[in-house]
Amino acid sequence: MRNKVNRLFSILLLCILLLTSCGSDAVFNQSFVIKDHSWKDTFRPVFKVNITDTTKTYDCVLTVRTTVDFPYSNLWLYWTINGPMGKSKRFPLEVVTADPTGKWTGDKSGSLVSFSKLFMHVKFTKKGTYKLTFEQATTQQTVPEVVDVTLDVFEAKSEQ
Numbered sequence: 001m002r003n004k005v006n007r008l009f010s011i012l013l014l015c016i017l018l019l020t021s022c023g024s025d026a027v028f029n030q031s032f033v034i035k036d037h038s039w040k041d042t043f044r045p046v047f048k049v050n051i052t053d054t055t056k057t058y059d060c061v062l063t064v065r066t067t068v069d070f071p072y073s074n075l076w077l078y079w080t081i082n083g084p085m086g087k088s089k090r091f092p093l094e095v096v097t098a099d100p101t102g103k104w105t106g107d108k109s110g111s112l113v114s115f116s117k118l119f120m121h122v123k124f125t126k127k128g129t130y131k132l133t134f135e136q137a138t139t140q141q142t143v144p145e146v147v148d149v150t151l152d153v154f155e156a157k158s159e160q
Contacts, residue, residue: 026154028151029150032148037147038144038146039142041135048131049132051124055123056156058124058154060118060119060120060153061119061154062134063149064095064114064149064150065115066112066113066115066147068104071144071145073098074098075095075136076095077135078090078091078093078135078137079119079135080135083128084126084127093117095115096115097113134149134151
């Protein structure tokens with residue numbers, strides 16, 4: 001019995017070590033699942049990013065995952081940033097999903113395709129919480145076959 005407990009403890013410890021050593025270097029990471037894989041124009045995920053260090057430059061990367069049945073060669077979005085001082089700015093963002101020949105521009109794995117886009121390289125001027133809101137910006141009420149959206153914020157490798 002003691003041998004089984006020791007073996008179980010060893011396996012558990014190994015799993016914990018593996019999981020903690022494979023972590024992302026993102027200072028922020030959050031995903032929103034798109035219900036029924038249909039991004040309705042009323043669904044606007046809000047990511048709340050807390051910035052504590054204004055001396056660093058950050059890269060903000062949006063990842064959109066679709067199914068292989070996504071019917072378009074791009075996805076237009078609007079993203080809005082609201083800073084801790086209450087100021088707000090809105091920007092368009094195009095995520096190209098296929099080249100002119102119809103080949104996916106993202107990483108395909110099984111029935112999913114992942115598209116990542118660096119959309120902001122910034123040095124935040126104020127400490128506090130920044131709210132980034134994304135909305136689909138098509139002429140349709142619903143964009144089909146969108147699985148989820150993820151925001152990652154990384155410390156920039158270079159100041160550029």
